[in-house]
Amino acid sequence: MAKKDSSLLSMALTMFIVTLAAATALGFVYRFTKGPIEEAGQQKKLNAIQLVVPEFDNNPDAEKYNIDVDGDVLTFYPAKKGDEIVGIAVETFTKKGFSGMVRLMVGLLPDGTINRIEVLKHTETPGLGDKMECSKSDFHVQFEGKDPAGYKLSVKKDGGDVDAITASTISSRAYCDAVKRAYDTYMKETPSPR
Amino acid sequence: MNQWNNFSKGFFRENAVFVLLLGLCPTLAVTTSAINGLGMGLATTFVLVMSNMIVSLAKGSIPAKVRIPSFIVIIATFVTIVDLVMAAYVQDLHKQLGLFIPLIVVNCLVLGRAEAFASKNSFLSSLIDGLGMGLGFAMALTILGGVREILGSGKIFNISISYFPEGIDGMLVFVLPPGAFIALGFLIAILNRILKKTT
Numbered sequence: 001m002a003k004k005d006s007s008l009l010s011m012a013l014t015m016f017i018v019t020l021a022a023a024t025a026l027g028f029v030y031r032f033t034k035g036p037i038e039e040a041g042q043q044k045k046l047n048a049i050q051l052v053v054p055e056f057d058n059n060p061d062a063e064k065y066n067i068d069v070d071g072d073v074l075t076f077y078p079a080k081k082g083d084e085i086v087g088i089a090v091e092t093f094t095k096k097g098f099s100g101m102v103r104l105m106v107g108l109l110p111d112g113t114i115n116r117i118e119v120l121k122h123t124e125t126p127g128l129g130d131k132m133e134c135s136k137s138d139f140h141v142q143f144e145g146k147d148p149a150g151y152k153l154s155v156k157k158d159g160g161d162v163d164a165i166t167a168s169t170i171s172s173r174a175y176c177d178a179v180k181r182a183y184d185t186y187m188k189e190t191p192s193p194r
Numbered sequence: 195m196n197q198w199n200n201f202s203k204g205f206f207r208e209n210a211v212f213v214l215l216l217g218l219c220p221t222l223a224v225t226t227s228a229i230n231g232l233g234m235g236l237a238t239t240f241v242l243v244m245s246n247m248i249v250s251l252a253k254g255s256i257p258a259k260v261r262i263p264s265f266i267v268i269i270a271t272f273v274t275i276v277d278l279v280m281a282a283y284v285q286d287l288h289k290q291l292g293l294f295i296p297l298i299v300v301n302c303l304v305l306g307r308a309e310a311f312a313s314k315n316s317f318l319s320s321l322i323d324g325l326g327m328g329l330g331f332a333m334a335l336t337i338l339g340g341v342r343e344i345l346g347s348g349k350i351f352n353i354s355i356s357y358f359p360e361g362i363d364g365m366l367v368f369v370l371p372p373g374a375f376i377a378l379g380f381l382i383a384i385l386n387r388i389l390k391k392t393t
Contacts, residue, residue, distance in 0.1 A: 006257040006258055006260070007257075010257050011257050011259060014255065014256055014260055014264060015260055015263065015264065015267075018252075018267050018268065019267055022267050022270075022271040025271055025275070026271060026274055026275065029275045030278060033279060033281065035282075036282035036283060037281050037282045040282070040285045044285075
């Protein structure tokens with residue numbers, strides 16, 4: 001490999017060209033795959049809605065509405081049977097994850113009781129914070145059927161009712177933060193939950 | 195070394211996993227099932243072949259002192275491409291392999307072949323070396339994944355062939371990390387015994 005001398009100029013030039021070529025190639029591939037990746041994300045959202053609210057026969061995605069909260073947006077997907085709302089799927093977020101943004105799909109019953117929660121997106125530590133995912137532990141189960149009016153949505157360490165994931169207090173706190181945001185916003189914008 | 199030997203050495207004589215013992219981290223971590231092992235092996239093969247090709251083409255132009263950073267950038271670019279393409283077209287496998295796709299960048303096998311072979315050999319030899327080592331790696335991962343899947347969950351490629359008594363899916367230990375080490379250890383021993391007998 002030592003055919004080319006390692007002068008400062010040749011080293012800098014080589015690195016510049018290599019990284020320029022790399023960036024160009026990645027730019028193209030990113031553009032090309034952006035569409036399918038977004039579609040996959042959208043499909044994941046729709047699957048999550050199915051899982052978190054009771055049976056419905058409308059198209060929640062068609063009737064969705066947004067509410068601005070804390071500098072970002074919560075999306076509400078009403079699930080109906082006939083004309084009656086059987087549940088609301090709330091796409092919520094928290095910025096307090098250990099490694100950044102965590103997005104959840106929280107299924108609420110019309111009176112605000114939590115039905116089920118699915119994780120949409122996160123970058124928490126594998127083996128620790130990623131246990132918030134339904135397939136990785138039973139952490140999410142304790143929220144099901146709880147009414148946040150009486151059930152305190154914070155970890156026991158903070159005086160709440162939630163059993164945190166072992167060694168992942170920050171991720172657990174973030175999860176509670178996202179669920180609380182969904183519940184509080186829902187209760188605020190719904191005049192009188194049935 | 196003729197091209198056939200160059201290609202076939204990656205499967206048995208110089209198999210990355212069973213003989214060279216390179217890239218063991220992803221090997222142990224993702225082989226919970228045969229399909230995961232195969233997917234990871236093929237993704238690694240793609241990166242290995244592409245990076246070997248580019249490195250052997252560029253070998254006259256990269257100053258010796260920046261060769262490692264250059265190799266890493268080249269390898270990381272192809273890994274990112276694989277990651278994006280998998281996220282777009284095979285989401286389930288992508289989710290299963292998760293963190294380990296980006297970790298292909300630091301798979302010793304990839305950087306090792308770039309430094310030890312591609313930077314010193316022709317384009318064609320490097321391509322064939324990459325293909326042989328990569329497919330040998332994929333074969334090793336698929337075998338290990340298959341063994342762990344059959345013993346651990348009574349299935350192979352998700353098809354149930356359970357021979358365990360009613361109610362037992364399999365020996366859970368083989369789905370977990372300790373089982374990976376145990377299974378790999380046995381496979382290395384068996385293969386090296388066979389290789390010893392034939393040389």
